[in-house]
Amino acid sequence: MLRLENLSVTFNANTVNERKALKNINLKLDSGDFVTVIGSNGSGKSTLMNAVCGSCNIDSGKIFVGGKNITYAKEHRRARYIGRLFQDPLKGTAPNMTIEENLGLAYSRGKKRSLSIGISNRDLKLFREKLAELDIGLEDRMKTPVGLLSGGQRQALTLLMATIVTPKLLLLDEHTAALDPVTADKVMSITEKIVKDNNITTLMITHNVSNALEYGNKTLVLSQGNILAYIEGEERANMSLSKIMELYADSSGDTLTDKMLFQ
Numbered sequence: 634m635l636r637l638e639n640l641s642v643t644f645n646a647n648t649v650n651e652r653k654a655l656k657n658i659n660l661k662l663d664s665g666d667f668v669t670v671i672g673s674n675g676s677g678k679s680t681l682m683n684a685v686c687g688s689c690n691i692d693s694g695k696i697f698v699g700g701k702n703i704t705y706a707k708e709h710r711r712a713r714y715i716g717r718l719f720q721d722p723l724k725g726t727a728p729n730m731t732i733e734e735n736l737g738l739a740y741s742r743g744k745k746r747s748l749s750i751g752i753s754n755r756d757l758k759l760f761r762e763k764l765a766e767l768d769i770g771l772e773d774r775m776k777t778p779v780g781l782l783s784g785g786q787r788q789a790l791t792l793l794m795a796t797i798v799t800p801k802l803l804l805l806d807e808h809t810a811a812l813d814p815v816t817a818d819k820v821m822s823i824t825e826k827i828v829k830d831n832n833i834t835t836l837m838i839t840h841n842v843s844n845a846l847e848y849g850n851k852t853l854v855l856s857q858g859n860i861l862a863y864i865e866g867e868e869r870a871n872m873s874l875s876k877i878m879e880l881y882a883d884s885s886g887d888t889l890t891d892k893m894l895f896q
């Protein structure tokens with residue numbers, strides 16, 4: 634579903650601040666793969682996602698989604714089939730609009746119909762059902778402005794908005810990092826349910842190494858713009874938190890920080 638061929642990204646090329654953020658990355662995600670991404674600060678995780686969704690320029694290489702070469706596709710076009718979530722719960726929703734209006738906007742993505750036509754009763758029923766599945770009571774607050782929701786409620790809603798039209802690819806960049814541990818767990822289980830129910834090919838960056846091994850079916854380990862490991866199957870099943878930290882320290886000379894260890 635996603636294929637990267639020899640992808641390289643350099644920031645501030647040919648200046649003293651030159652930084653090779655991604656070095657010749659080759660990566661393949663099969664349809665339905667849920668890949669967790671770990672690596673120390675500055676290892677290129679966010680840049681990888683930025684390159685895939687077209688929000689940063691690449692030096693060279695190719696990007697394929699669903700077999701189609703999208704290397705030169707515009708960012709807003711890619712947004713029609715790539716869902717994205719960030720660490721900041723304030724991103725991705727319009728705070729002054731209600732829950733149902735936000736969902737209406739998300740639902741019209743990629744369709745000709747615009748919000749000005751209004752939200753049909755059938756759509757409202759669908760939104761209500763989808764909100765009820767989140768199991769956090771948002772289905773009874775559909776006329777509430779999104780700005781009044783808590784961070785966790787907003788991330789759950791943003792997740793629903795990113796997936797209400799099933800995307801070909803879902804990119805999650807530390808989307809639970811700004812939440813308290815209990816809320817983060819809740820949003821993670823909602824994430825897992827949505828991804829599984831809709832069989833969405835997903836890349837999820839996390840600093841929580843335990844989460845990286847617990848969720849999804851593959852783990853990508855990045856260090857200084859390189860792929861250090863792409864772990865799956867039995868190797869992944871047998872991978873412990875300490876083993877992966879050791880592997881990282883040995884092969885990168887860098888330390889992988891695990892959020893859980895510092896809470």
Ligand SMILES: Nc1ncnc2c1ncn2[C@@H]1O[C@H](COP(=O)(O)OP(=O)(O)OP(=O)(O)O)[C@@H](O)[C@H]1O
Pocket residue numbers: 644645652653654672673674675676677678679680681
């Ligand atoms: N817009 C930019 N301009 C210049 N340098 C950048 C830019 N974006 C990222 N970089 C640099 O590229 C490298 C990779 O950054 P990136 O944001 O991908 O790291 P990351 O793995 O997501 O880190 P973190 O865990 O801190 O979010 C870093 O050295 C960073 O400073």
Ligand SMILES: [Mg+2]
Pocket residue numbers: 678679680
């Ligand atoms: Mg990042």
